[in-house]
Amino acid sequence: MESLAPGSAVDGPVAPSPAVPTRVAFRRFWPWVRPDAPWLAVSAVLLVAGSLGEVVSVWLFKDLIDEVLVPRRFSAFWTLGTAMLGTAVGAALLTFSGGYGARRAAERFVLRLRTAAVAHLHTLPPDTLERRQPGDVVSRLTRDVVAVEQLVASGLVEGTAALFGLLLFTTAALYLSLPLALVAICTAPLFWASARFFGRRLLVRERVAQRRAGGVSAVVEESLRNSELARTCEQEAREVGRVRREGRALMDAELAAARLAELYPPFLNVLEVLAGLAVVGIGAYELERGVLSLGGLLAFAAFMAQLFEPAHQLSELAAVAGTAGASAERLLELLDTPSPVRERPHARDVRPVAGRLSCEQVGFDYPGHPGLPLLADISFDLRPGEVLAVMGPSGCGKSTLAKLLVRFLDPDLGTVCLDGEDLRELTLRSVRRAVTLLPQRTALFRATIRENIAYGRPGASQAEIERAASAADAHGFIIELPDGYRTEIGRDGFQLSGGQCRRIAIARAFLRATPVLVLDEPTAGLDDRSAEKVIAPLRQLMAGRTTVLITHDRAFARTADRILWLGHADAGELPYDGRPRRTTGCAAGA
Numbered sequence: 409m410e411s412l413a414p415g416s417a418v419d420g421p422v423a424p425s426p427a428v429p430t431r432v433a434f435r436r437f438w439p440w441v442r443p444d445a446p447w448l449a450v451s452a453v454l455l456v457a458g459s460l461g462e463v464v465s466v467w468l469f470k471d472l473i474d475e476v477l478v479p480r481r482f483s484a485f486w487t488l489g490t491a492m493l494g495t496a497v498g499a500a501l502l503t504f505s506g507g508y509g510a511r512r513a514a515e516r517f518v519l520r521l522r523t524a525a526v527a528h529l530h531t532l533p534p535d536t537l538e539r540r541q542p543g544d545v546v547s548r549l550t551r552d553v554v555a556v557e558q559l560v561a562s563g564l565v566e567g568t569a570a571l572f573g574l575l576l577f578t579t580a581a582l583y584l585s586l587p588l589a590l591v592a593i594c595t596a597p598l599f600w601a602s603a604r605f606f607g608r609r610l611l612v613r614e615r616v617a618q619r620r621a622g623g624v625s626a627v628v629e630e631s632l633r634n635s636e637l638a639r640t641c642e643q644e645a646r647e648v649g650r651v652r653r654e655g656r657a658l659m660d661a662e663l664a665a666a667r668l669a670e671l672y673p674p675f676l677n678v679l680e681v682l683a684g685l686a687v688v689g690i691g692a693y694e695l696e697r698g699v700l701s702l703g704g705l706l707a708f709a710a711f712m713a714q715l716f717e718p719a720h721q722l723s724e725l726a727a728v729a730g731t732a733g734a735s736a737e738r739l740l741e742l743l744d745t746p747s748p749v750r751e752r753p754h755a756r757d758v759r760p761v762a763g764r765l766s767c768e769q770v771g772f773d774y775p776g777h778p779g780l781p782l783l784a785d786i787s788f789d790l791r792p793g794e795v796l797a798v799m800g801p802s803g804c805g806k807s808t809l810a811k812l813l814v815r816f817l818d819p820d821l822g823t824v825c826l827d828g829e830d831l832r833e834l835t836l837r838s839v840r841r842a843v844t845l846l847p848q849r850t851a852l853f854r855a856t857i858r859e860n861i862a863y864g865r866p867g868a869s870q871a872e873i874e875r876a877a878s879a880a881d882a883h884g885f886i887i888e889l890p891d892g893y894r895t896e897i898g899r900d901g902f903q904l905s906g907g908q909c910r911r912i913a914i915a916r917a918f919l920r921a922t923p924v925l926v927l928d929e930p931t932a933g934l935d936d937r938s939a940e941k942v943i944a945p946l947r948q949l950m951a952g953r954t955t956v957l958i959t960h961d962r963a964f965a966r967t968a969d970r971i972l973w974l975g976h977a978d979a980g981e982l983p984y985d986g987r988p989r990r991t992t993g994c995a996a997g998a
């Protein structure tokens with residue numbers, strides 16, 4: 409079964425992200441760790457203190473054997489026993505506090521990083537998410553953010569604490585018996601080499617697995633979003649097949665990574681047994697020579713066991729670094745996607761705005777767009793309250809022009825001005841407060857109708873919302889719904905018709921009450937009756953507001969003060985039987 413997504417037949421719907429060395433990833437994510445760095449340091453100190461408590465505890469255990477068990481002197485038990493218990497409780501408290509502190513800092517890091525990534529996505533053109541596949545983006549913001557945390561926050565603390573723990577236990581072991589400790593130390597390179605061996609290979613496999621996970625999310629999201637189409641075209645099996653195929657690719661990738669990840673701990677156990685046997689062999693010899701007490705040997709064995717714990721942690725961190733490295737690459741790729749629109753450092757915050765809107769020889773093209781530039785030499789000057797209808801064949805750049813007018817994009821050539829000021833000299837907030845865009849696809853949230861309307865002006869009173877809904881000719885159908893304004897609607901306006909959704913969006917625009925409007929095909933996809941019901945409130949909304957009206961509806965366009973025709977147009981292509989009062993501009997088109 410062939411796939412819809414380009415490239416998916418070869419390597420899944422999600423392209424690999426550029427490789428980033430762990431050191432670089434660490435440096436890049438540090439700004440989100442920094443606010444909690446002191447807490448991470450305190451947590452690491454607490455964990456090291458906990459390890460110190462464990463060393464003392466083992467030392468007391470040695471004394472217990474040498475001073476109570478071997479000489480069979482019960483009277484010494486209580487003092488040593490109490491000291492051991494006290495130390496164990498103290499060490500447990502320290503370890504808990506350190507562990508919880510590290511976790512808290514880690515969770516706060518996740519929160520900060522995810523929020524920053526979403527904030528960055530909001531600076532990108534609205535279609536970026538669509539092009540990047542929403543499911544994959546969600547996977548990066550959830551699974552990958554958590555994996556990165558394991559490297560740069562909790563991993564950092566655990567690594568430091570494990571390193572100090574290793575030092576403490578090694579020092580104690582050296583102090584107890586030099587030959588035994590040397591044997592134990594000789595095995596260390598084996599552990600190190602195996603950590604590197606497994607860590608590197610795991611990184612490669614995790615890269616594939618993370619990308620595949622993004623692919624599954626992307627395909628599931630797309631497939632379910634288009635469920636209606638799939639059923640209409642009887643393609644449910646094909647959709648299930650796509651999800652299954654991506655799922656299988658993810659399963660294979662996960663299993664390939666799991667083979668290494670699951671092999672590693674038992675492999676380490678074998679190494680530990682080997683090292684343990686070497687120590688016991690040499691220890692028995694030392695015991696026979698009388699150089700070491702039985703308590704000393706048992707304490708050494710206990711130290712060895714303790715020693716393995718941080719060694720284990722360090723080598724597991726090498727594996728975690730593999731997973732986190734792959735996730736870091738995917739997140740950095742997202743964060744490094746540049747925003748085409750940047751606010752200038754000295755941008756001016758202006759309000760109120762009269763509403764004069766003009767384009768001066770504006771030119772724009774998307775990178776890689778074939779043929780002539782999409783928009784070239786577009787000029788118009790709208791006085792406050794004037795209406796410009798923008799017409800032209802599909803794909804000639806009408807929606808692109810709308811994006812330039814609300815500054816989702818900046819022109820390559822020329823200027824877009826509001827009240828005579830280049831949009832690039834204004835803060836983005838000023839522009840958005842002055843211009844409302846009604847996009848082609850009505851955007852609704854999974855929330856109540858009231859909340860969806862009030863989104864235009866949070867804090868609006870119920871009376872204001874109802875006034876806006878009445879002006880948009882939406883109040884009537886809203887109050888007929890069982891829960892009225894409190895009726896929950898879905899993301900795609902579940903429960904409502906296309907025209908009703910459009911009227912909710914118009915009510916929202918009424919609430920915003922900006923002096924400039926950009927309406928992108930407000931009647932697209934509606935039948936004549938529904939379109940009429942939308943046009944009437946739209947006219948009310950446009951009254952007194954500078955409006956750019958993108959439409960294919962000739963009758964509606966005829967009501968405008970001027971018409972701008974985009975695309976290849978000669979006189980013969982403007983045969984609208986209506987009489988546009990003036991025809992402005994004629995752009996080279998797609």
Ligand SMILES: Nc1ncnc2c1ncn2[C@@H]1O[C@H](COP(=O)(O)OP(=O)(O)OP(=O)(O)O)[C@@H](O)[C@H]1O
Nearest residue numbers: 535774777782801802803804805806807808809998
């Ligand atoms: N983000 C993008 N990157 C690259 N090309 C794009 C992008 N968005 C749109 N295009 C291309 O630019 C051209 C103009 O698109 P636009 O949506 O502005 O056309 P339109 O006139 O509004 O079409 P329609 O009337 O069908 O809505 C199309 O060829 C489209 O494929």
